[in-house]
Amino acid sequence: DTGVSQDPRHKITKRGQNVTFRCDPISEHNRLYWYRQTLGQGPEFLTYFQNEAQLEKSRLLSDRFSAERPKGSFSTLEIQRTEQGDSAMYLCASSSTRTSYEQYFGPGTRLTVT
Amino acid sequence: DQQVKQNSPSLSVQEGRISILNCDYTNSMFDYFLWYKKYPAEGPTFLISISSIKDKNEDGRFTVFLNKSAKHLSLHIVPSQPGDSAVYFCAASAREAAGNKLTFGGGTRVLVKP
Numbered sequence: 001d002t003g004v005s006q007d008p009r010h011k012i013t014k015r016g017q018n019v020t021f022r023c024d025p026i027s028e029h030n031r032l033y034w035y036r037q038t039l040g041q042g043p044e045f046l047t048y049f050q051n052e053a054q055l056e057k058s059r060l061l062s063d064r065f066s067a068e069r070p071k072g073s074f075s076t077l078e079i080q081r082t083e084q085g086d087s088a089m090y091l092c093a094s095s096s097t098r099t100s101y102e103q104y105f106g107p108g109t110r111l112t113v114t
Numbered sequence: 115d116q117q118v119k120q121n122s123p124s125l126s127v128q129e130g131r132i133s134i135l136n137c138d139y140t141n142s143m144f145d146y147f148l149w150y151k152k153y154p155a156e157g158p159t160f161l162i163s164i165s166s167i168k169d170k171n172e173d174g175r176f177t178v179f180l181n182k183s184a185k186h187l188s189l190h191i192v193p194s195q196p197g198d199s200a201v202y203f204c205a206a207s208a209r210e211a212a213g214n215k216l217t218f219g220g221g222t223r224v225l226v227k228p
Contacts, residue, residue, distance in 0.1 A: 033216075035216075041221075042203050042219050045216065048215055055213060093157075102148065104160060105157035105158045105160075106157050107155070
């Protein structure tokens with residue numbers, strides 16, 4: 001399977017704990033995106049990488065959130081001191097510069113903060 | 115400020131009939147529009163797209179229509195099949211937006227009855 005993969009698929013954590021999610025994009029895609037989706041809403045943009053450079057961050061991405069993409073391959077999204085409001089589906093997507101409008105999504109990581 | 119809106123949260127249609135999903139946008143800088151389909155516990159799957167230089171794009175049973183003056187687009191599915199039951203998201207992108215990030219509507223849940 002050469003699609004976008006995300007790990008873990010589900011994460012339950014207690015308020016105040018740190019969590020880290022991983023995304024492996026389609027191998028030839030140089031752009032990688034993180035989105036967040038809450039119940040009943042569409043996905044909302046969080047941040048975007050072109051190769052290893054993080055080029056834009058949404059205002060939704062508070063200081064407790066950090067994302068990396070070392071070597072321009074996989075990416076990690078870390079949330080520190082989780083809050084109940086962080087409970088959501090975190091989606092990763094990738095695209096190529098050539099067809100950048102069309103983003104291909106992974107299955108998502110569902111985070112529940114108790 | 116919701117820049118992309120899907121005003122119908124749900125739609126029920128008989129198998130074999132046409133499904134029409136609507137989407138409105140406010141940002142005149144949007145120049146590319148996409149439809150995604152999402153099943154429960156999966157990430158959104160790219161369905162069809164249209165550039166702002168066109169007013170129609172067709173792919174098999176799926177046709178997207180764009181009315182730029184009205185800032186409105188629609189997705190037609192004909193004939194509808196039970197496997198089409200899913201949540202459909204309209205998304206838009208602007209060329210000047212970093213990485214062509216996507217702005218999504220809230221989704222329309224489609225139920226195709228056999």
